[in-house]
Amino acid sequence: MLDPILNKLLKKPLCSAAKQLIKRGATADSVTVAGFVIGILAVPAIIYGQYVLALCLILLNRLGDGLDGAIARETSPSDAGGFLDITLDFIFYSAIVFAFVCANPVDNAIAGSFLMLSFMGTGGSFLAFAIMASKHGIDSPNYPQKSLHYMGGLAEGFETILVLCLFCLFPSQFVLIASVFAAICWLTAIIRIWVGYHTLVATKDS
Template sequence: MIDRYLIPPLHKLLDKPAELLVNRAVTANQVTLVGFALGLLAVPLLAAGAFELALIAILLNRLADGLDGAVARRTRTTDAGGFLDIVLDFIFYQAVVVGFILSSPHEHLLAGLFLMLSFVGTGTSFLAFAVQASKRGLNNPHYPNKSMYYMGGLAEGFETFAVFILLCLLPQHFVMIAWLFGTVCWVTTATRIWAGFNTLKADN
């Protein structure tokens, strides 16, 4: 919901670290892969109940997710890099929820599955519209540097990140938070389907 407002200041904040990486011949894809590996460390840490350490892994993953784009802007953005970034992001989001489920399977399973399914809704509605928007050459005014069209909604990257932080800090409330945020994700999915369908219908 507020990603569009956070992206410009984040770009400025990450410019200097990105410059240092570029000067050391580090590529955007390398940053993406390292960030993904760090993010996956959260799964066994969550399963073991080491929520503070898992939070560090999640924070490092999100830092890398910002840095890879900053490095790409200083070198060259590519469709292949954008594809890799998006796929690994979606795997990471699901993996974190799996970690929370494994931390207490009996208590967390149902709410965790609901949250994972809601991520499928937001992800598929996002990607399906992006494919059609690309075919039609629709402009993406809020995210001009992204490799594909980004649809907005109540639950975007920042909100998901904030919920992951909250879950790590308050793991005892996983069930309640998962049900609530999953519902927000389904509202996002519904609005994206409505907006996407009508936008594409009007463009025909």
């Protein structure tokens, strides 16, 4: 929901940092992979109760996610890079939730499973429409820099990361936070399915 606003605010500083990294030989794909590895290290940190460390690793992962796109725009964006980025992002999101389930399975298992299921709703509707949008030449005006069509919603990248950070800051409230965000994700999925379906029907009829 807030991703377009944040993208505009962060574009200049990320581009400046990207140029410095490019001078040092960094590539978009290498930053994507490095950011993913750093983010995944938050999983054992969470399982062993090191929530501050996990929070720092999550934030570093998101910094890498912003920098890889900026580097790609400064060099040569590729479909392969976009594919790698979005795939590792989805794995990372679910991995953090899974870590909290492992940390306290008795209390967190149901809420965590429900949240990961809701990620299938948001992710599935997002990727399915992206495929069809590419096939029909449907543009994404809010995200023209992306390598695939970005369908917006109430729960996007910023909201997801905010929730992952809240988990680390308030681990005892995982069930409440996860349940509320899962409901928001399902609402997002329903809206995407409705809008996506009718958009494609209108495209076919036009």
